[in-house]
Structure formats: structure tokens, C-alpha cells
Amino acid sequence: MKKHHPGRWGFVFILPWLIGFLLFTAGPMIASLVLSFTRYDLNTIHFIGTKNYERILFDEPLFWKSLQVTVTYAFFSVPLGIAGSLGLALMLNQKVAGERLFRTLFYLPSLVPSVASALLWSWIFNADNGLLNYTLGLFGWGGVEWLADEKYTLGAFVVMSLWGIGGGRMIIFLAGLQGISESYYEAARLDGASAWRQFRNVTLPLLSPVMFFNLILGVIGAFQVFTQAYIMTAGGPNNATLFYALSIFRNAFEYFKLGKASALAWVLFLILLAITGIQFWASRRWVHYEGEAKS
Amino acid sequence: MKQALAFAGILIAALAASNCTTQTDRRIQLRYMAWGNVEQLALEQELVDRFNRKNPDINVRLFKVPQSAYGNKSIVMFASRTSPDVVRVDHFNFPQLADRNYFRDLSEFTETDPEFKAEEFFPLAMQENYSNGKLQALNVLFGGGVMIYNKSLLAKAGLADPYELSKKGEWTTDRALEYGIKLTEFDSNGRPSQFGLGFPNMPFYIGLMYGFGANLLNEDLSRSAMDTPEAAQALQWVADLRWKHRVCPSPAQGANAAFGFETGRLAMEFNYIGVTSRYREKIKDFEWDICPLPDGPKGKSLFVKGNQLVMYRETKHPEAAWRLMKFIVSEEAERFLYIEQRRQSPTRIKLAQSSEFLEPKAPPFNMPAVTESVKSGKVLPIGPRWPEVVTVVGSELDGLFAGRDRDAKVVLQRAHKAVNKLLSEDPGL
Structure with a gap:
């Protein structure tokens, strides 16, 4: 009698994904790791050891500039985005007439392709006749060259990132909110907890795993910003929006320095790995899993 | 069941038919890649159709790629050895790609083909096609920058025609600034309602540097040449148009279609002749024409720039590809593109100096301004x-x-250092 191997069937079922992963993710990753130790211009290839990494870390001011731009952007856009998505999810979790309609309406902007939204925001930020300066002008402010003055450009990108607060992140928060049992709130109310106390001591702790998930994805997403900078400012003015991913793209496809671009990509991978590791380490202090005793 | 069998039968018949077509089509299959707006691509298709009709043994298919993706697409196709046989490349990318040896040396054709005579083309148009001492392209959509001006606004302001001034050598940067100031108007709130000049973006400011006796790089392109007083003077003139004299739109105002030349609220702009096909269609309520870029204190500001038509190094049909390339720069094609459709300047001297090019029936009329650029620009x-x-x-x-x-002097010192640092470094790192 044949022996039954349930694991084998599982393997068969995930095989299509596995093949895709090996061919389109793991394969290119290994290839880029190898390329990062070469001088490769799409034509000739030479092994050069760690020269690409030395160049990036010790003799490439634009590497540090792009890292500074990206970290600054992540520092502001991720917390603001998470707070915005959570706030929106809390509002849309209310039992009011037309709640489904509201949820759909707030989700809609995230369906706009990033290229289209970048163009839309270019018009909004137009210093001469844009909506933002027009609105500010009503209060006596305005006249700011949002996308041409390096003092404001990154701020404009942070504001633009809030366009996505109604997207997938909000849906995840909404699902998390709906997963919190009403009994916790009932118990809190019986103890006389105010709405704020309920939010602070019931909602936030029970939502912390969801928030942690969104935080990790948000930071990774912030480090991958490309389309908006490529379309709206091309990294300018004066490299004020030279995001890390744009820098990789330029080195690879504008300057044909594919070895250096691969090294930049691996440095980014290591940075994200370190940040994610720190987040996991720190999460022990603030992320609470339901039913899990905290030490 | 019957329906499924019938469907399978139709499918098999269709496959067999398509196979038959492939087997009977013995023509050489070529691919030609180009980009452009809808009008330009329609013209490219017309050229391809004409070539196919004249060459029944070859079938050329136009491979269209949107402009925004064209650079990356062509690079990836060259590198992955899937490139079309003939490709149009922007001159901004040509030396970089040629340096990677993606293109075939065309001297094997030009030296043996009695129909091709290099001396029939403007020397500057041929010069752009060389890289590393090898002829690697033919020039198309060639031309120089010009100024396009609103004749009605200038006449209303009582200003002399700049084209007439240029003929007397009196169309200078000083005069252009004077025109800019006189033609810029503000509304009662102090906001500009009309600008005298459009901003000379790259490469127009390089042309103006020529006029001031400066350049961006030295002769062999190995070092920056921006540390001269002339370079600072040129770029100060450019920057002052916008921020001192306020005769040019700011970056944001420039992005505002309200100050487009077609609206009549921009009196003069720096542009290429190719844009005028749109102006002929759109502008109905004022007169306009072209003139050369203004001379600087040290000479002419004229420059040239074209696109390069290249043959992919590993094409399987080099002879057929050469025939297509030769056709695209033939008298017939140039007459169609540059005289009938007026997309740019002919690269053929005879056509560029012909009365049919120089004396058109519709604006712009001052076509010698274009010929002057391609003859004596840099x-x-x-x-x-x-x-x-x-x-x-x-x-x-x-x-x-x-x-x-x-x-500008301080800025150029920084740019000078940065460019020299860049050019002294290993180009692969």
C-alpha cells in the first residue's frame, strides 16, 4: 500500500508560486548580489570586489543625500499616514447611515494609478494657479513654489503621501477594529471609562498588532518611493527629492552603472532589514497579542 | 459537444491559415523603432508605408514606444539583444549608447553605396553621427533652436521685426532683453498678464553661452569649461531675465498653460521649428514668425541638434536595414517630412536651400533662420x-x-568642480 504524503501535495499546490518566486524574485536577487561586486554597463562585465560598496559609502555624496531625503520622508509620512488611516478607520467604523458608501468613497482615491495622482498633485501644487496656493491665498498666504523650492518640495511629497490614507492600510485598520470584541468596551463602560479611555486602553492595545504590521509595510513603502519623484520633480530641485529608489534607477538605467545600482539595492535591503529588526525588537514593548500573557 | 468540435475545427483552420501566410511571405521582415506624438508617428507610418510599396521584397513594421518609456525601452532592447533593426535615438543619448557598441559602423555602406553621397548633407548633420571616430548613424529631425515671436504684439508695441534686425546683425541679447522688458505687462494687482520672453531652458542656455564666448565643457568633453567669466556672464543674463528683470515666467508660471505661446500672452519664446506645426493649427488670431537666437557679445548663439537613425549591430538584415535608412534620409522622404510637413530642417543642403523650403505659403515664413542654424550653428x-x-x-x-x-559665478564654480570631479572618476563606478 502506498504511503500517503500530505506534505507532497502541499508542495505541488505551491509549486506555481515557488517557480515564480525562484525565477522572478530569488533569481534576480542573487543575480543583483553578484552584480554588486562587478563593474557592469550592460555591455562588459568585470569583477571589482567591494569597490562599488566603498564608492557608495565613502565617496558618493548623493548616496547620503538620497538616504537623508528618504529617511526624512519616512519619518514624517509614515506616522502621519498611520495616524490618518487609523482616524479614518475609526470614523468609518461608526454605525451611521450610508457607512458602506462612505467607505467606498474614502477608498476610491487609492485606486487612482500613481502616475495619474502624481500629475493631479502637480496641478494642485502649481505655485501660480494651483488649488493649494489658491486656498492659502484666501487667508492671505501662498505664493510658495511647492515643487520648485527645495525648502518645501519634500514637505509637499509628505502631504501628497496622505492621499493614500484611505487605501489598503485603512481597510486593514477597519478589519482590525471590527475584530475587537464588543465585550471589552462593555466592560470598560461598566467601569466608567470615557470614550478616550476606551480608545487608549482597549482599542489601541488590541489594535497594536495591526498597527505594527502597517508600520513595517509603511516604512518599507516609504523607502521605495519612486514614481512621484520621477514624474513630478525628477529628483530636483537640487536633489531635494532624490529618493533612494530614484537614485538606484538613475545609476542603472540612465548612467548604465548596473553594478553600483545593485550595490545600492543591497545596501537598501540591509538598511530595511536592520530597521525591521529594530521594529520587531521594540514591538515587544508595545504590541499586545490577544490571549498572550505579557511578561 | 458539436459546438466544441466546431470551435476546435475553426481554431485549427485559423492556425493553418496563419501558418500558410507566414510560409508564403518571403519578404525580409524589418522592425523600425521610433517615438513621437500622434502626428509624428502618423508621419513615420506614412514613410514606412511608402518604403514598403517601393520595396516589395522588404516588409518594415513600425515599432512605436511612448516617449516617456522610449529611453529605457531602447536600452533594455539593445542590451538584451532584442532590438529592432533600425532605431531612432535622441542625440542626447546617442554618444552614450554608441560608446557601448550597440550600433553598426555605417561606413561599410556609405563607402560602397554609389547612391549615398555624404557631401549632399550639411557637415554639421554628418558630424553629429560620429562617435569614437566611426560613422554610426544618419541624421533625422535635424535642426537648430530658433526664437518664435508674436508679430502682432511686437507691432503693437512699436518694435522692429527681430528677423529684419538679425539680417543686419542687430538682433542681440541686449536687444532681446529690451524687447522682453517692453513686452512684459502686469495687471492692476501687480501680477504678470503677459511675458516678453519664454525661459531659455537646456539646451537653449548652452546656445546663449556660445554667444557669450563660453561653453559647458571643453573641446574633447573631458573637463568643465564653466569657470570662465564669459560662462558666468551668459548664465547671469539668463537668470536675470527671470529674477531681476522679471520678463520670463517663473518655473510655476512656465508650467501654466495660460502663458503658452498659443495664448498670445507670451511674446517671444525659445523653441524648435518642430513645434510650429501645432501653432499653424492652433493660432488663428495673431501673426507670428521665427528669427534666429540673439547674438551674444562674442558671436552667434546658434546650435544644432538632431536625432540619430542607427542600425542595430546584430541585425540579421543589414542590407535591407541600410536601404530603409537611406530611404528615410532620401530626397523624397526629406521633402515629405521637412517641406510638406515642416517637422524640422532637411539635412540635405539642396533641399534646405530650395525655394520650396525657404518660401513657404504658411507661417513661419522666415525659414532662412532655420537654414542659418544648421549651416553655422555649433x-x-x-x-x-x-x-x-x-x-x-x-x-x-x-x-x-x-x-x-x-x-551665477558662485553657482558655476560649484558646477565646475562637481563636473570635473565626475569626469575624473572611473565612468563605471
């Missing part, structure tokens, strides 16, 4: 590292042109 300092150079220069000049830095 080529732009574009070498294999141009994309990096222009990024470095651009990020330094951003501050000057956006009004944060006011002293």
Missing part, C-alpha cells in the same frame, strides 16, 4: 557621460534658475 557638448553631466549641472543650476542663488 554642435552641443554631448558625450558618452552626458546624462550624468546634465544631472550634476542641472542640480547646481536649479538654484540659479529658481531664484534661490543670485550669483
Whole structure:
């Protein structure tokens, strides 16, 4: 009698994904790791050891500039985005007439392709006749060259990132909110907890795993910003929006320095790995899993 | 069941039919890649159709790629050895790609084909096609920058025609600034309602540097040439148009269609002749024409720039590809593209000097301004590292042109150092 191997069937079922992963993710990753130790211009290839990494870390001011731009952007856009998505999810979790309609309406902007939204925001930020300066002008402010003055450009990108607060992140928060049992709130109310106390001591702790998930994805997403900078400012003015991913793209496809671009990509991978590791380490202090005793 | 069988039968018949077509089509299959707006691509298709009709043994298919993706697409196709046989490349990218040996040396054809005579083309148009001493392209959509001006506005302001001034050698940067000031108007709130001049973006400011006796890079493109007083003087003149004299739109105002030349609220602009096909269609309520770029204190500001038509090095049909390339720069094709459709200047001297090109029936009428550019303009300092150079220069000049830095000399010193550092480094790292 044949022996039954349930694991084998599982393997068969995930095989299509596995093949895709090996061919389109793991394969290119290994290839880029190898390329990062070469001088490769799409034509000739030479092994050069760690020269690409030395160049990036010790003799490439634009590497540090792009890292500074990206970290600054992540520092502001991720917390603001998470707070915005959570706030929106809390509002849309209310039992009011037309709640489904509201949820759909707030989700809609995230369906706009990033290229289209970048163009839309270019018009909004137009210093001469844009909506933002027009609105500010009503209060006596305005006249700011949002996308041409390096003092404001990154701020404009942070504001633009809030366009996505109604997207997938909000849906995840909404699902998390709906997963919190009403009994916790009932118990809190019986103890006389105010709405704020309920939010602070019931909602936030029970939502912390969801928030942690969104935080990790948000930071990774912030480090991958490309389309908006490529379309709206091309990294300018004066490299004020030279995001890390744009820098990789330029080195690879504008300057044909594919070895250096691969090294930049691996440095980014290591940075994200370190940040994610720190987040996991720190999460022990603030992320609470339901039913899990905290030490 | 019957339906499924019938469907399978139809499918098999269709496959067999398509197979038959492939087997009977013994023509050489070529692919030609180009980009452009809808009008330009329609013209490219017309050229391909004409070629196919004249060459029944060859079937050329036009491979269209959107402009925004064209650069990356062509690079990836060259590198992955899937490139079309003939490709149009922007001159800004040509030396960089040629340096990677993606293109076939055309001298094997030009030296043996009795129909091709290099002396029939403008020397500058041929000069752009060389890289590393090898002829690697033919020039198409060639031309120089010009100024396009609103004749009605100038006449209303009582200003002499700049084309007439240029003929007497009196169309200078000083005069252009004077025109800019006189033609800029403000509304009662102090907001500009009309600008005298459009901003001379790259490569027009390089042309103006020529006029001031300066250049971006030295002769062999190995070092920056921006540390001269002439370079500072030229770019100060450019920046002052916007921030001192306020006769040019700011970056944001420039992005505002309300100040487009077609609206009649921009009196003069720096542009290419190719844009005029749109103006002929759109502009109905004022007269307009073209003139050369203004001379600087040290000479002419004229420059040339074209696109390069290249043959992919590994094409399987080099002879057929050469026939297509030769056709695209033939008298017939150039007459169609540049005289009937007026997309740019002919590269053929005879056509560019013919009365049919120089005396058109519709604006712009001052076509000798174009011929003057292609005859005596300078080529732009574009070498294999141009994309990096222009990024470095651009990020330094951003501050000057956006009004944060006011002293061109200081900005150019920084740009000079940055470019020299770049060019002294290993190009692969």
C-alpha cells in the first residue's frame, strides 16, 4: 500500500508560486548580489570586489543625500499616514447611515494609478494657479513654489503621501477594529471609562498588532518611493527629492552603472532589514497579542 | 459537444491559415523603432508605408514606444539583444549608447553605396553621427533652436521685426532683453498678464553661452569649461531675465498653460521649428514668425541638434536595414517630412536651400533662420557621460534658475568642480 504524503501535495499546490518566486524574485536577487561586486554597463562585465560598496559609502555624496531625503520622508509620512488611516478607520467604523458608501468613497482615491495622482498633485501644487496656493491665498498666504523650492518640495511629497490614507492600510485598520470584541468596551463602560479611555486602553492595545504590521509595510513603502519623484520633480530641485529608489534607477538605467545600482539595492535591503529588526525588537514593548500573557 | 468540435475545427483552420501566410511571405521582415506624438508617428507610418510599396521584397513594421518609456525601452532592447533593426535615438543619448557598441559602423555602406553621397548633407548633420571616430548613424529631425515671436504684439508695441534686425546683425541679447522688458505687462494687482520672453531652458542656455564666448565643457568633453567669466556672464543674463528683470515666467508660471505661446500672452519664446506645426493649427488670431537666437557679445548663439537613425549591430538584415535608412534620409522622404510637413530642417543642403523650403505659403515664413542654424550653428557638448553631466549641472543650476542663488559665478564654480570631479572618476563606478 502506498504511503500517503500530505506534505507532497502541499508542495505541488505551491509549486506555481515557488517557480515564480525562484525565477522572478530569488533569481534576480542573487543575480543583483553578484552584480554588486562587478563593474557592469550592460555591455562588459568585470569583477571589482567591494569597490562599488566603498564608492557608495565613502565617496558618493548623493548616496547620503538620497538616504537623508528618504529617511526624512519616512519619518514624517509614515506616522502621519498611520495616524490618518487609523482616524479614518475609526470614523468609518461608526454605525451611521450610508457607512458602506462612505467607505467606498474614502477608498476610491487609492485606486487612482500613481502616475495619474502624481500629475493631479502637480496641478494642485502649481505655485501660480494651483488649488493649494489658491486656498492659502484666501487667508492671505501662498505664493510658495511647492515643487520648485527645495525648502518645501519634500514637505509637499509628505502631504501628497496622505492621499493614500484611505487605501489598503485603512481597510486593514477597519478589519482590525471590527475584530475587537464588543465585550471589552462593555466592560470598560461598566467601569466608567470615557470614550478616550476606551480608545487608549482597549482599542489601541488590541489594535497594536495591526498597527505594527502597517508600520513595517509603511516604512518599507516609504523607502521605495519612486514614481512621484520621477514624474513630478525628477529628483530636483537640487536633489531635494532624490529618493533612494530614484537614485538606484538613475545609476542603472540612465548612467548604465548596473553594478553600483545593485550595490545600492543591497545596501537598501540591509538598511530595511536592520530597521525591521529594530521594529520587531521594540514591538515587544508595545504590541499586545490577544490571549498572550505579557511578561 | 458539436459546438466544441466546431470551435476546435475553426481554431485549427485559423492556425493553418496563419501558418500558410507566414510560409508564403518571403519578404525580409524589418522592425523600425521610433517615438513621437500622434502626428509624428502618423508621419513615420506614412514613410514606412511608402518604403514598403517601393520595396516589395522588404516588409518594415513600425515599432512605436511612448516617449516617456522610449529611453529605457531602447536600452533594455539593445542590451538584451532584442532590438529592432533600425532605431531612432535622441542625440542626447546617442554618444552614450554608441560608446557601448550597440550600433553598426555605417561606413561599410556609405563607402560602397554609389547612391549615398555624404557631401549632399550639411557637415554639421554628418558630424553629429560620429562617435569614437566611426560613422554610426544618419541624421533625422535635424535642426537648430530658433526664437518664435508674436508679430502682432511686437507691432503693437512699436518694435522692429527681430528677423529684419538679425539680417543686419542687430538682433542681440541686449536687444532681446529690451524687447522682453517692453513686452512684459502686469495687471492692476501687480501680477504678470503677459511675458516678453519664454525661459531659455537646456539646451537653449548652452546656445546663449556660445554667444557669450563660453561653453559647458571643453573641446574633447573631458573637463568643465564653466569657470570662465564669459560662462558666468551668459548664465547671469539668463537668470536675470527671470529674477531681476522679471520678463520670463517663473518655473510655476512656465508650467501654466495660460502663458503658452498659443495664448498670445507670451511674446517671444525659445523653441524648435518642430513645434510650429501645432501653432499653424492652433493660432488663428495673431501673426507670428521665427528669427534666429540673439547674438551674444562674442558671436552667434546658434546650435544644432538632431536625432540619430542607427542600425542595430546584430541585425540579421543589414542590407535591407541600410536601404530603409537611406530611404528615410532620401530626397523624397526629406521633402515629405521637412517641406510638406515642416517637422524640422532637411539635412540635405539642396533641399534646405530650395525655394520650396525657404518660401513657404504658411507661417513661419522666415525659414532662412532655420537654414542659418544648421549651416553655422555649433554642435552641443554631448558625450558618452552626458546624462550624468546634465544631472550634476542641472542640480547646481536649479538654484540659479529658481531664484534661490543670485550669483551665477558662485553657482558655476560649484558646477565646475562637481563636473570635473565626475569626469575624473572611473565612468563605471
